[in-house]
Amino acid sequence: MPGTLRWGILGPGFISTLQVADLLGSGFAVTAVGSRSVTAARVFADRFGIAKAYGSYSELVDDAEVDVIYVGTPHSHHYEHARLALEAGKHVLLEKAFTVTSEQAAILVDLADRSGLVLLEAMWTRFLPHMVRLREIVAAGEIGEVRTLIADHNQKLPADPKHRLNDPALAGGALLDLGVYPVSFAWDLFGEPTSVLAHAAMTATGVDRQTAIILGYEGGRQALLHTSLDALGPNTATIIGTGGWISVEGVWYSPTSFSVFESSGQVIERFEETVEGRGMQFQAAELERLVEAGSTAGTILPPSESVAIMATLDEIRRQVGLEYPADIMRL
Numbered sequence: 001m002p003g004t005l006r007w008g009i010l011g012p013g014f015i016s017t018l019q020v021a022d023l024l025g026s027g028f029a030v031t032a033v034g035s036r037s038v039t040a041a042r043v044f045a046d047r048f049g050i051a052k053a054y055g056s057y058s059e060l061v062d063d064a065e066v067d068v069i070y071v072g073t074p075h076s077h078h079y080e081h082a083r084l085a086l087e088a089g090k091h092v093l094l095e096k097a098f099t100v101t102s103e104q105a106a107i108l109v110d111l112a113d114r115s116g117l118v119l120l121e122a123m124w125t126r127f128l129p130h131m132v133r134l135r136e137i138v139a140a141g142e143i144g145e146v147r148t149l150i151a152d153h154n155q156k157l158p159a160d161p162k163h164r165l166n167d168p169a170l171a172g173g174a175l176l177d178l179g180v181y182p183v184s185f186a187w188d189l190f191g192e193p194t195s196v197l198a199h200a201a202m203t204a205t206g207v208d209r210q211t212a213i214i215l216g217y218e219g220g221r222q223a224l225l226h227t228s229l230d231a232l233g234p235n236t237a238t239i240i241g242t243g244g245w246i247s248v249e250g251v252w253y254s255p256t257s258f259s260v261f262e263s264s265g266q267v268i269e270r271f272e273e274t275v276e277g278r279g280m281q282f283q284a285a286e287l288e289r290l291v292e293a294g295s296t297a298g299t300i301l302p303p304s305e306s307v308a309i310m311a312t313l314d315e316i317r318r319q320v321g322l323e324y325p326a327d328i329m330r331l
């Protein structure tokens with residue numbers, strides 16, 4: 001699976017810990033980590049046996065022995081940190097949500113494209129084996145014409161108002177952190193929506209606590225999506241077609257199993273596959289594959305689609321009145 005690139009980790013927080021475990025577990029080369037604190041960088045480096053620990057992000061991106069930067073910082077800082085890495089000539093694997101706004105996303109994608117660099121959204125779900133098989137089944141017409149997606153992403157996350165999920169200054173809220181998964185799934189299945197309808201309830205801190213979304217498509221197809229950050233849900237997904245349905249077991253966005261039913265209710269296919277680690281190595285493999293192929297855009301999640309997904313999220317935010325401070329929307 002791994003190629004020849006040397007990975008640098010920007011922001012050694014929660015998700016970077018999981019990403020690095022999967023990188024190392026699959027044999028990828030992680031050569032450096034950068035933090036705002038040299039102590040935090042050193043602790044992370046020692047934990048994973050990473051050779052170099054920097055006390056600033058600029059030192060990390062300027063390291064000539066780093067080829068690709070994984071950005072694992074809060075959404076509010078994705079634009080700034082991805083830009084820093086791209087301007088230093090590095091490929092970037094950028095955590096979801098890609099940015100805060102579609103305008104920021106478009107600028108990053110343009111910069112990467114002009115620089116001949118790969119910029120891939122770390123929407124790890126897209127690259128998982130069960131999603132690869134799902135796409136094949138749908139494309140083969142095994143459940144007829146796909147009419148509806150029903151998917152949720154509901155978590156019980158810390159109530160601390162200072163936690164990044166609850167803080168508007170860090171682009172918190174359910175939508176950008178969790179809701180982005182079902183929105184991206186709907187994009188994967190149906191492409192661009194022709195209509196967007198959203199409703200949300202807000203936390204006391206002013207971010208969305210729970211958001212319901214209906215996306216409409218050509219021919220009246222629909223995606224019914226839900227997300228919340230203070231109540232755990234089943235996190236299952238159902239794809240309904242004119243000839244049957246696919247029931248993706250919880251947790252649909254991480255490695256899981258699914259059954260394909262025909263309209264009679266009979267199971268016609270069962271998918272089960274064990275994945276090593278958490279499953280975040282597949283997105284890293286996609287990035288390395290693109291670099292190797294000399295391409296800046298793959299077919300599974302091209303950067304233009306990450307921009308378009310951000311535009312859908314912009315529209316949902318506009319409808320529900322989810323507002324962020326101006327400084328994290330800046331270009």
Ligand SMILES: NC(=O)c1ccc[n+]([C@@H]2O[C@H](COP(=O)([O-])OP(=O)(O)OC[C@H]3O[C@@H](n4cnc5c(N)ncnc54)[C@H](OP(=O)(O)O)[C@@H]3O)[C@@H](O)[C@H]2O)c1
Pocket residue numbers: 010011012013014015016034035036037040041072073074075077095096097122124164170176177
């Ligand atoms: N793929 C997944 O399953 C998954 C799961 C959870 C989160 N995520 C995504 O990963 C990203 C980070 O989430 P996380 O839960 O890992 O966050 P986190 O634990 O709070 O870590 C974020 C890291 O970003 C750095 N950082 C830079 N500027 C910051 C600022 N102004 N405030 C706070 N931290 C700042 C910090 O590292 P230093 O101070 O050491 O530099 C911090 O450790 C988000 O985009 C989130 O959506 C993805």
